[in-house]
Amino acid sequence: MMPQGTHTVDVPLDIQTIWNFVHDMNNWAPLVPGYIEHEILSDRRSTWAFKGDLGFMKKTVKLQIDIQEWNEPSEVTFDLKGLSDNFKGGGYFRAEAIDDKTTKMSGHLDITAGGMMGAMVNQILTKFVPQTAEELTEAIVEKLLEINLVK
Amino acid sequence: MSSSIPTHWDKEVDVIVLGTGGAALTAAVAASESGANVLVLEKTHQIGGTTAFSGGVPWIPLNHYMKEAGFEDNREDAINYIKRLALGRADDHMIETFVDKGHEVIRFLHDHTPVKFVTPKSYPEYYARMDEALKHGTRSLDPAPYDLNEIGEWGPLVRQNPLFPPLTLEEGGAVGGIDFQVVAERMQNNIVTMGRSLIASLFKACLDRGVETLIETAGKELIINEDGQVVGLIAETKVGEVLRIAARKGVVLASGGFEWNKQLVRAFLKAEFTHPVTPPGNEGDALMMAMKAGAALENMSEAWWYPAMVDPTFEYEDNVMAQLGSGRMGPNSIVVNKYGRRFVHEGTTYNDMPRSFFNYDPVKIEFPNEAPVWMIFDQQLKDSQLIVTMTPGDPAPEWVDQADSIRELAEKIGVDPDGLEDEVRKWNEYCEQGVDPDFHRGTIQFEALTNGGGSPANNLGKIEKGPFYALPIYLGALGTNGGPKINENGQVVNFRGEPIKGLYAAGNASGNPLGPIYPSAGGTIGPAMVFGFLAGQHAANS
Numbered sequence: 001m002m003p004q005g006t007h008t009v010d011v012p013l014d015i016q017t018i019w020n021f022v023h024d025m026n027n028w029a030p031l032v033p034g035y036i037e038h039e040i041l042s043d044r045r046s047t048w049a050f051k052g053d054l055g056f057m058k059k060t061v062k063l064q065i066d067i068q069e070w071n072e073p074s075e076v077t078f079d080l081k082g083l084s085d086n087f088k089g090g091g092y093f094r095a096e097a098i099d100d101k102t103t104k105m106s107g108h109l110d111i112t113a114g115g116m117m118g119a120m121v122n123q124i125l126t127k128f129v130p131q132t133a134e135e136l137t138e139a140i141v142e143k144l145l146e147i148n149l150v151k
Numbered sequence: 152m153s154s155s156i157p158t159h160w161d162k163e164v165d166v167i168v169l170g171t172g173g174a175a176l177t178a179a180v181a182a183s184e185s186g187a188n189v190l191v192l193e194k195t196h197q198i199g200g201t202t203a204f205s206g207g208v209p210w211i212p213l214n215h216y217m218k219e220a221g222f223e224d225n226r227e228d229a230i231n232y233i234k235r236l237a238l239g240r241a242d243d244h245m246i247e248t249f250v251d252k253g254h255e256v257i258r259f260l261h262d263h264t265p266v267k268f269v270t271p272k273s274y275p276e277y278y279a280r281m282d283e284a285l286k287h288g289t290r291s292l293d294p295a296p297y298d299l300n301e302i303g304e305w306g307p308l309v310r311q312n313p314l315f316p317p318l319t320l321e322e323g324g325a326v327g328g329i330d331f332q333v334v335a336e337r338m339q340n341n342i343v344t345m346g347r348s349l350i351a352s353l354f355k356a357c358l359d360r361g362v363e364t365l366i367e368t369a370g371k372e373l374i375i376n377e378d379g380q381v382v383g384l385i386a387e388t389k390v391g392e393v394l395r396i397a398a399r400k401g402v403v404l405a406s407g408g409f410e411w412n413k414q415l416v417r418a419f420l421k422a423e424f425t426h427p428v429t430p431p432g433n434e435g436d437a438l439m440m441a442m443k444a445g446a447a448l449e450n451m452s453e454a455w456w457y458p459a460m461v462d463p464t465f466e467y468e469d470n471v472m473a474q475l476g477s478g479r480m481g482p483n484s485i486v487v488n489k490y491g492r493r494f495v496h497e498g499t500t501y502n503d504m505p506r507s508f509f510n511y512d513p514v515k516i517e518f519p520n521e522a523p524v525w526m527i528f529d530q531q532l533k534d535s536q537l538i539v540t541m542t543p544g545d546p547a548p549e550w551v552d553q554a555d556s557i558r559e560l561a562e563k564i565g566v567d568p569d570g571l572e573d574e575v576r577k578w579n580e581y582c583e584q585g586v587d588p589d590f591h592r593g594t595i596q597f598e599a600l601t602n603g604g605g606s607p608a609n610n611l612g613k614i615e616k617g618p619f620y621a622l623p624i625y626l627g628a629l630g631t632n633g634g635p636k637i638n639e640n641g642q643v644v645n646f647r648g649e650p651i652k653g654l655y656a657a658g659n660a661s662g663n664p665l666g667p668i669y670p671s672a673g674g675t676i677g678p679a680m681v682f683g684f685l686a687g688q689h690a691a692n693s
Contacts, residue, residue: 051466057313058466084464086545116542119335120316 005130174658459627482612498598641686
C-alpha cells in the first residue's frame with residue numbers, strides 16, 4: 001500500500017495566474033505544512049526541511065526534490081527522496097482551465113518508506129500523506145486568492 | 152493547612168482518583184468494585200500517563216501466569232530478592248504486603264476485568280545471575296494485545312509512545328528483533344500492546360463499572376476538615392473553571408512523579424536530570440498536595456533512572472524526545488566520560504548505570520562522570536544493531552558525530568583524545584583476551600538479556616572498524632519514585648507514622664514502598680498497581 005493523496009480545488013483564477021505562482025518554488029515553499037527551510041540548488045533540484053506533524057509526534061525530515069517536468073501552464077511533476085530518512089516518492093501540481101476565470105487545481109503526493117521499518121512507517125504515512133497534500137493545496141489556493149485580491 | 156470546607160460542593164463522590172496511569176486506574180477499579188462511586192481526574196488531554204508511555208509490564212512474584220507457564224516461585228525467595236536489592240531502605244512489612252497481595256491483584260484483574268497478561272517466556276529477570284534471583288522464568292507480565300476500539304471514543308485519547316511499536320515484550324517491542332509487517336497490521340486494526348494495552352483494558356474495566364473520568368482537569372488542593380481528614384479536593388479545568396469536589400471516602404493521589412518540575416528535581420534529586428523519558432505533565436502535583444497535608448516522605452533522592460539518548464528529529468509535545476536508546480551494551484562499543492575514560496559496566500540495567508554519573512572526585516572537586524557521557528562505537532556495531540533510531544544498513548544521520556579515527560572523533564566531541572585513544576586500545580586488548588578486568592563486561596544477565604545473558608561473545612568486541620561514532624548519553628528517568636510515605640493500605644502517613652485520614656497515594660506519586668529497587672521489567676508498574684489496588688479498596692471500605 002503506497003501512502004498517497006490527491007486534493008483538487010476549483011480556483012476562481014485563470015490558469016496563467018496559477019502557473020505564474022506555482023512554477024516558482026520560492027512562492028509556495030513556506031506553505032508546506034511544518035516548513036522549516038528550503039534551498040534551490042539548480043533549476044530542477046532543491047532541498048527541503050520540514051517538521052511533519054504525525055499527531056502523536058513530530059518528525060523533522062530533510063528531503064531532495066527533483067523536478068521531472070515543467071509543462072507550462074498546466075503541470076509540474078517532481079520526484080522526492082529522503083536525505084535524513086529512508087523514503088522516496090513524488091508528486092505533481094496540475095492545472096486545468098475550466099473557463100477563462102476558473103481553474104481546476106490538483107496537488108498530488110506519494111511517499112513510500114523503505115528499510116527495516118518501512119511497513120510500519122508506511123502505515124503512519126497512510127494518514128499523513130493525503131492530509132499533507134490537502135493542506136498544501138489548500139494553502140496555495142488561499143495564498144493565490146489573497147495575492148490576487150479575490151474576496 | 153489546606154482549603155477550608157466549602158459551603159457548596161460542585162460534585163460529590165465517594166472516592167476521587169488523581170491520574171489515569173496504572174496505579175490510578177487500578178485504584179479506581181478496586182474502589183468501584185467495592186461499591187464506591189468513583190471520579191477520576193486527569194490533568195492532561197490524554198489518558199494513561201507514564202504507564203501508557205511504557206512497556207506496561209507489572210513485576211509480580213507468585214503470579215498465576217507463572218504457574219501456568221511452569222515457572223516455580225516462592226514467597227521467601229521473592230522477599231529475599233527484594234530485600235537484597237533494597238539495600239535496607241524498605242520496610243519489611245511493605246515488601247511482604249507486596250509479595251502477598253500482588254498475585255491476588257493480578258488474579259482479580261484476570262478473573263473480573265479485560266486486563267490480561269502473558270508470561271514472556273524468553274524474557275529473563277534483569278539480575279538472573281544474582282544468588283537471590285529467580286533463575287528460571289520471569290515474574291514480569293506482558294499485557295496481551297488489546298483492541299482499542301473496545302473503549303470507543305476514549306481510544307484515541309490513550310497516550311502513545313511514538314517509539315514503541317504495537318508488539319508485546321516477547322515479540323521484541325522493547326528490545327529489538329521487530330517484525331514490522333505485524334506492526335503495520337496491528338496499527339491498521341487498532342490493536343495495541345504494552346502500556347497502551349494495559350491502560351485501555353483497565354479503562355474498559357472502569358467504564359464497565361461506571362467510573363467517571365474528566366480529562367484536562369487538574370487536582371489543585373486538598374480540602375481537609377478540622378479533624379485532619381481529607382474530605383475533598385479543589386480541581387481546575389483547562390479553561391480555569393474551579394470545581395470543589397467532595398470525596399466522602401478518600402482521595403487517591405496517583406498522578407505521577409515530579410520529573411518535569413525543575414524546582415522539585417533540584418530540591419530532592421542527586422543531580423538535575425535533563426531528559427525525562429516520560430510524558431510532560433508529571434510535575435509533582437501530588438507531592439506538593441501531600442507535603443501540604445503533612446505527609447512523611449520517602450525515597451526522595453531516587454528515580455527510575457535511565458541513560459537517555461536523543462534523535463533530535465523526534466519531538467513529543469513540543470520537546471525533543473528523550474529515548475530509550477539501544478545499543479549501549481553491544482560489542483564494539485564503550486561508554487566514556489569527558490576524560491575519554493570508561494567508568495562503569497556499560498551493560499548494567501538502565502536503572503543502575505546512571506548511578507555512576509553521581510560519583511564525586513574529592514580531589515578534583517568535580518563529578519567526572521557527569522552527563523552527557525559518550526557512547527563510542529564502530530561501524531561493526533552500526534551494521535549489526537538498531538542504535539537509537541538508526542537501523543543497520545541506513546546511512547548515519549547528521550546528528551551522529553563520526554570520524555575516521557578515534558582521535559579525530561574525540562576532538563570533535565570535546566573528549567580528551569589521549570584518554571580515549573588509550574581507553575580504546577585497552578578495550579581492544581581486553582576483547583582479545585576475552586575478559587574485561589576493569590568493569591566485567593560480558594558477565595551479567597542484563598547486557599544480553601534475551602540472548603543468553605552476557606558473555607565475551609555477546610559483549611566483547613573490538614572498536615576497530617571505521618568510521619567511528621559517538622552518541623551523547625544524558626541523565627534521564629522513567630519517572631521519579633520518591634514521594635509521600637504510604638502504609639500497607641496505601642494510606643499516606645504523617646511523620647509520626649499515623650495515617651492521614653482520607654488520603655492515599657500510589658505509583659510514582661508515592662514513595663516507592665520497595666525502596667530504591669528496579670528488580671526487573673515491571674519493577675515500576677508492579678508496586679504501582681498493587682498499592683493502587685489496596686488504596687482504592689481501603690478507601691472504598693473506610
